[in-house]
Every structure is written in structure tokens, then in C-alpha cells.
Amino acid sequence: MSNQEALPRAYEPAAVEKHWFPVWEKSGCFHGKANPQKTPFSIVIPPPNVTGILTLGHVLNNTLQDILARRARMQGKEVCWFPGTDHAGIATEARVVKFLKETENVSRDELGRDEFINRVWQWKKEYGGKIITQLRTLGCSCDWERERFTMDEGLSDAVKKVFIQLYNKGYIYRGQRMINWCPAAKSALSDEEVIYRDVPGKFYHFRYPYADGSGYVVVATTRPETMFGDTAVAVHPDDERYAGKIGKMLKLPLTDREIPVVADQHADPTKGTGAVKITPGHDPNDFEVGRRCNLDVINIMNPDATLNDFCPAEFVGLDRFAARELAVKRMEEAGLLEKIEDITHAVGYSERGNVPIETLVSAQWFCKMGELAKPAIEAVKSGKIKFYPERWSKTYFHWMENIQDWCISRQLWWGHRIPAWYNDDNPGEVYVGETAPTAPGKWRQEEDVLDTWFSSWLWPFSIMGWPEKTEELKYFYPTNDLVTGPDIIFFWVARMIMAGCEFIGEIPFRNVYFTSIIRDDKGRKLSKSLGNSPDPLEVISEYGADALRFSIVYIAPVGIDIRYSNEKCEIGRNFANKLWNACRFRQMQGEVSADFENVPAGLSGDEEWMLARLEEAAKSIGEELDKFRFHAAAHALYNLVWSDFCDWFVEAEKLPLRAGGKEKERALAVLDYALNKILKLLHPFMPFITEELAHRMGFVAENDSIMFSQWPEANQELKLDNDIIRSIEGKFEMVRSGRNLRSSYSIADGKKLAFHIKAANETALEVLTKELDSLKHLLNASEIELGLEAFDCASRGAAPSQLGELGVISLPLAGLIDVEAECAKLEKQLKDIEKWLSGVRGRLSNEKFVNSAPAQVVADARKQLEELEAKKSQTESILAGLR
RNA sequence: GGGCGUAUAGCUCAGUUGGUUAGAGCGCCACGUUGACAUCGUGGAGGUCAUAGAUUCGAGUUCUAUUACGCCCACCA
Secondary structure, rough: OOOOOOOOOOOOHHHHHHHHHHHHHHOOOOOOOOOOOOOOOEEEEEOOOOOOOOOOOHHHHHHHHHHHHHHHHHOOOOEEEEOOEEOHHHHHHHHHHHHHHHHOOHHHHHHHHHHHHHHHHHHHHOOOOHHHHHHHHHOOOOOHHHHHHHHHHHHHHHHHHHHHHHHHHHEEEEEEEEEEEOOOOOOEEHHHHHHHEEEEEEEEEEEEEEEOOEEEEEEEEEOOOHHHHOOOOEEOOOHHHHHOOOOEEEEOOOOOOOEEEEOOOOOOOOOOOOOEEOOOOOHHHHHHHHHHHHHOOOEOOOOOOOEEOOOHHHOOOOOOOOOHHHHHHHHHHHEEEEEOOOEEEEEEEEEEOOOEEEEEEEEEEEOOOOHHHHHHHHHHHHHOOOOOOHHHHHHHHHHHHOOOOOEEOOOOOOOEEOEEEEEEOOOOOOOEEEOOOOOOEEEEEEEOEEOOHHHHOOOOHOOOEEEEEHHHHHHHHHEEEEEOOHHHHHHHHHHHHHHHHHHHOOEEEEEEEOOOOOOEEEOOOOOOOOOOOOOOOHHHHHHHHHHHHHHHHHHHOOOOEOOOOOOOOHHHHHHHHHHHHHHHHHHHHOOOOOOOOOOOOOOOOHHHHHHHHHHHHHHHHHHHHHHOOOHHHHHHHHHHHHHHHHHHHHHHHHHHHHHHHHHHHHHHHHHHHHHHHHHHHOOOOOOOHHHHHHHHOOOOOOOOOOHOOOOOOOOOOOOHHHHEEEEEEEHHHHHHHHHHHHHHOOOOOOEEEEEEEEOOHHHHHHHHHHHHHHHHHHHEEEEEEEOOOOOOHHOOOOOOOOOOOOEEEEOOOOOOOOHHHHHHHHHHHHHHHHHHHHHHHHHHHOOHHHOOOOOOHHHHHHHHHHHHHHHHHHHEEEHHHHO
């Protein structure tokens, strides 16, 4: 794309985006490698599920990472952003099971383990990892050569090594424990994978008769079907109502079993009847009671949550919910149903399976977390790792300080198979190691696989080749920033910190930025079923990737949820178009200056003003990004480009551009200098359009990229004259006043007008004289009468403006002005002035204020008083003149 | 039950360490196409900062309580 070619009127993102990404990727721009000459900067991507497709959440998350990476690259750092995907055990297995059912009508079990796993790999090859392509569409500057998958060989080795190490340390153990069971996945889950929902339910009160026929005990339950697992009824030892009953037997209804009344602290005498049925096999509390009272633990369920053959015949094979209804029915028939209450209670659901989980006792593998947590807590406490927003550290500490053992085994096939073997010749003998044991015996490998997060928590170093001591690891670890959602703070962030501390002896990252959660414009969560989840690829094709990126950062508030709708992308699209046209305008003025990196000598006031705005923007954008305040940086850019550059500077420069000669040359040089800086500052946010424009304008060589140009830090050497800058602000204020007059008389902008300006003082007069041509240009004035003496508004039929920094501008409109209306306007102004005046006077006459407020504040108030008084008297004289 | 967050213009949000006329974008109203841009320009209207107290010379900003909404954690039958 040569810079000779004229720019089209409107920016068309599609072709530009399609053009640049392959160019970048092919040229190896994104590749990072150990380079001792440079400071390393690394990020690891939160690996999306291999089944996943791009969502707006990913767009936000990855745009932010890209901004960090691209800025660091421009700052001259050696950048590596490590990409990859997660094998996502449950999600992927379920997905492929469904796929096989639909395409081949075969089940997982029909295929068998090895064949099924083959099919998952096939599926992955064909359909998996779509999101990786989609992230390219978004412009992500990941080091795509380094893409990894959590089931890759090296990463799997890391998992094994870690498992063995923790096993040998005594942290990993296998045991019978109460766990969360997902009937959909038919697997154990960790506590974190259970989400609690308040749902309507019923509270059933049942009568359990004493075996000797001496009446009954009333117990209440929300889960009648679990009664077949009851092994006791507990009462509080001090509960007088049951004095003498402890030890008596009850007949468990609908069965031929008898169960004892036991005494246990768990029974709360203040609740209900004070008696509680005990189901040690299906309730964590009851399990503990069972332990204390030596009760049997009975599992009454099959893996799919149907009742097993321990239950009465007619219940066997029934789904738990059907069993519930039947149990209630039978109890009622037996006259043992006391009452039913409607209640709302929290029910645990499986996060992935979206069905109520079962708590049951099962043999699973666990990892003790207490010791692992200690250094990880310290890392955040000491500030080695910083959270943004900081408050998330509270959530982190709370969880870490109460951390429970982690159930890491899953009854799935897709995942890292646990490297443990059982000796069938010698039951109880277990071997844990990289490969099958060679010792004699009939060894059988554990069927279970590991929780997906057991590989994800190693991501920051497994992706760099650990346990090999690679160059990457040495150079890029620990990484700099992590950008992720707060919803996986426990699943992932906390565990990565523990893993880093434990296995590398060093934290995995220094800063963690938690993104906002995206909702629709009504504040609802985005979900497929609601149909309110836009497809980012469609948005990109409609608005452009840059537009989507910019918009989503621009609208993302600090620490709260984002309300998104596609129309918001107009912000970015319009902004891109504005930038495009600013460049188009510049291009139409002639060749780009030879030196666009430096400022020419002999600047005009407007030009100094522009440089000042640019400096201030560069400074604030840098500072905001350092604090991860992305949206603030985006707003600063928006104002810089639209308001400062386009609305004021470009308009003002049209004058010297028209003048031609040296003046034009200088104006062009400043425009180029500013545009070049603007494109650089904007590049991390909008990589495509800035690359395109930088080339079109000739700011970067044909084979180069803006992504390696130098990031504009605030320029300390630039000496700007604050008086001049202030006077330009005054000029702009006067222009606004003049336009206001024009507008209030509904005079078209195109009509040339004559104005009068009364300068506030000698200095103002000097400034105004110097800027007179500019004022005429910006006001589209045919003539401006300028002086120190009061303008006789009444005789000239003129409407005066409000008093500004530099003076009063008035618009003589013989015969046209409405004197009454003008007077009313001024009187209102006068009233306002008086109101403020009395406020300031009141303050200054308050001794306490004068004595205790900082000197500067008092001085400011005094100055304000003077100004207001002057303003008042001037306004009064204008008013008098008008009459 | 515990913890956290949010409440500012019609809508979505800014508002740094308290400093006195609370800002932006969108929307709305008026006017406007003379070559950068109608994906635009110019001007304008619009807010007793959720409520009640407290601290202070001064509170959108600090403290307490209340209300509403949202999120997280917690074994309550």
C-alpha cells in the first residue's frame, strides 16, 4: 500500500485487517525469545477451552492483554505472549460424547477407553481450537509459534512429575471421603465446581415409629428419597423431650430395617422436633455424626443418581426425583406423613452438568492444600503479587486461609490419567511413578483422570517447557501480568500461585488484573439460551476488529460489570473513521514532512498548545496503563484525537495551511509530528488501522511495522510556554462565546459576521491582536472590531457574550437583537455571579476558614472574589450599556 | 449467617489525596454539507450526587446507620 494513493472517504476495516495480520505473523513480529540485551515481558493467556468459541469475555480479556503486550513491545522490551488451549476434561468429553451419538450413534462405553480417546483427539484436530483462529481475527499478538495444549506431551509430563512429587511429599493421598458427585458427568467434582442456587423446595415431616410400638418421632427432610440410607435418628443429649429414648430402636418406614435413636450435638433442639434423621452416606454433617456414633455408611445411589438395589424393590432404578415422589406417596399411604412445608433452600448444582449434585462417600484422590497455601498467601500479603482491583485480594485471602483438601480425581477418560498402579496380587499395594511398575505383581493403572485444573495450575511454567530447564523459563519466568476474570480466582489464579511457589520456588506473575464481567444492556448475564450473547466475529465483520476492541475497552467501567450492546461499537467505528479522515485531511495538504519525529522551530501559539495537549495525553495514557486503568487511557486517547486534535487544532491550522510558504511547511510538520505520535499511542488499542495509516502516511518504512516504533513517553525536554498555552485556551473560550451568540440568533455557520471584542486588559488585548486572524477564521467572521473601550451595545444593537478570560465578545445585529431577551440573559448571569459572590464572601469572612484552610485555598478564594467582583461590575456596565 | 461491590443527567459511566459553578459519550432540541469526516460540525437544554445522621471552616468524596440491586463464601436437618 503506497502512500501516494489517496485515502478513501470512509475507513473500510475488513480489507485492512485481512491484509495486516498475515503480514505480522509471517514476519515473526510476535515471536519472543530470550534476549539478554532487552528487558523481558511475558504474559500467559488464560487458556480457553479447546471446545470454546470466541465470546465477548474473551474479546475483552485478550484485547487487554494485547494492549499490554503491544505497548511493552513499543517500549523496547522482549515480549512473549504465550497462547494455548485447555483440554477441559468434562466439557470436552461431554461434547464429544454428544457428537459421537449424533454422527455415529455410538456411546463412549461401546467404543472403549482407548478408542474413545482416539476419537477425542480426532475431534480436537478437526473442530477444536477454533478460538485460536478467532483470536487472530481480533489482532492478538500472541507468539503463535508457541501455541500449547494442556494435553501436549511436555505439559503432560509436567503433570505427572507434579503428581509424583506431591504424592511423595505426602500431600496427595487416596481416601474414602464425602465428595460432590455429578450425576451428569458421573464423576466426582471439587468443591469449587459446585454452585449453590436458591430454589423452591419442600420440607417433608415424617413419622418414624418406635419398633416397640410406643409412638413415633417426627423428623424433617428435604430429601425423602435418601431415607433408605438412614442409619439413625439423632437427638440432642440434653433434649428433655427424648430423655430415656436414646438407644431405643425405630422402624425405618418402607423398609424392614431398624435404626437407633442416638445422642449427638448435631441435633439442634430449637429446630423442629429436635430430632434429625441421619444419612451418613449422603450428607456431610450426617457423615460426621455417623463417625462419632459408629453408624453404617450406606450408599443408596448408582452413579447416575438412580436408586440402587439397596433400596426397596419398587425404588430400585428409579431416578432420585421420581423416587422422592414415590417415597412421599408411600409415606402418606402409611399414615406417616405429618406435613409438607414449602421452603426455599440452597441446592448445589454441578457447574458443567447443570444438575443438582449428590454428596456421597467415595474413594477419591485428594491433595492437601494447607502447606501449599502458606507461601502463596505471603506472596500477595507482601505485595510481590499485586491484584487490580486490590479488593480481590480479600476474596483470595479468605479462601486461602480456609482452604480445604482438593479432590483431584475424576471418573472420566479424557484427561491426564493418574500415574498410580494397584497390585491385584497384593490388594492395598499402590505404586505411583512415571511409568508402570516393574516389580512383580499384577499391576493395574488407576482408571481415573485428574481434574483439568490440575494441569492448568502449572500453565505459567509448563508452557515454557518445565520440567526441562529451558531458556524460556529462565528468561520469561516469572511472567509480568495476568489478565483474567474474577470468577476463576480460586480455580486458577490461587492455584497457579501455589504451584509457582511450590514447584519453581518463585511466583508465576507480578500483577493480576481482574476484568469486568460482560452483561447485556439490561444487565443480564450473557447466555446462549437467552440469545443475548453476540457473536464477536459478526460484530467484527460489521464494525471492524479495532472498533470492537476500542469500544469494549472504552465502555468497560473500573471494577464493575460491563453493559454491552452491539450499538456501542459505533463508538469505536466512528472513532476509527474520524482518525482516518484526520489523516486523509493531512494527506490532501501535500507530502509528509521529512522529519516528523521532531518539532520545528518558531511554533505558533496553536501549535504549542497542541504539543502541550499531546504531552499531557502521553503522560496520562502511560500512567493509566501502568495502573491497569485501560478505560481511562482509552478516554484520554479519544479526547486527544477528537476534541484536541480534530476539533481545535486541525481547524486552527487551516489558516497557516492556506497561507502557504513557510507557515504551511511548519504547520504540516507539526501535524505530522502530532499524527505520528497519536498513531503510536493508539496502536496498542487499534493495531490494524494505526498500522495501515502509519504506512499510508509514510511514518514507517514499507517493511517495518508501527509495532516496533518507540512508545511516546512524556517528553521532558520539550519546553512549552504556559502563558501562550493559557492564552490559546482563552482564545478558544472566546470562539465558543462568539459561536454561542451566532447560535442563539440562529445564524448559519456559513454566514460571515462582524464581531466586536472588548479586551479585558492590556495583556488580553495583545493576545487577541496576535490571534485576530485566527479568531476571524474560527468564528467565520468578516470583521472583528477589537479594543479596550466598552462597546456600546445599545446604540449598535449588539448582543454581548458572557465575560471570559480575555474579554467580552459581542455581535452587532442592528435591528435584529431582542434587547429584552439579552437583558434578561444578563440579569440571570448577574444573579448567578451574586450568588457565588456571596458564597465566597461568606467563606472569607469566616475566621475559621481563613485560619484553618490551606493558604493556597484562601488565596484562591481571594482571587476568586476579586474576579467575581470585576465580573459583576463589568456585567453591570454591559447591562447598563444595553439599556 | 459472614464478606464484597454498586447507587451521580433520560441511558451507560468518569469524578485521583475533602477545596466550593459536578464532567464525558449516547439520546434529546436548534442550526448547518464552502472539499478531512453526516460514521460529521456548531450551539443548547438536562443533576438538591439513594436516604438519614456525624466529622469539618468546607462533603459527590471521610465515618455510622438505613434502603435497593448485584456478586462471593458458609454443612444447617
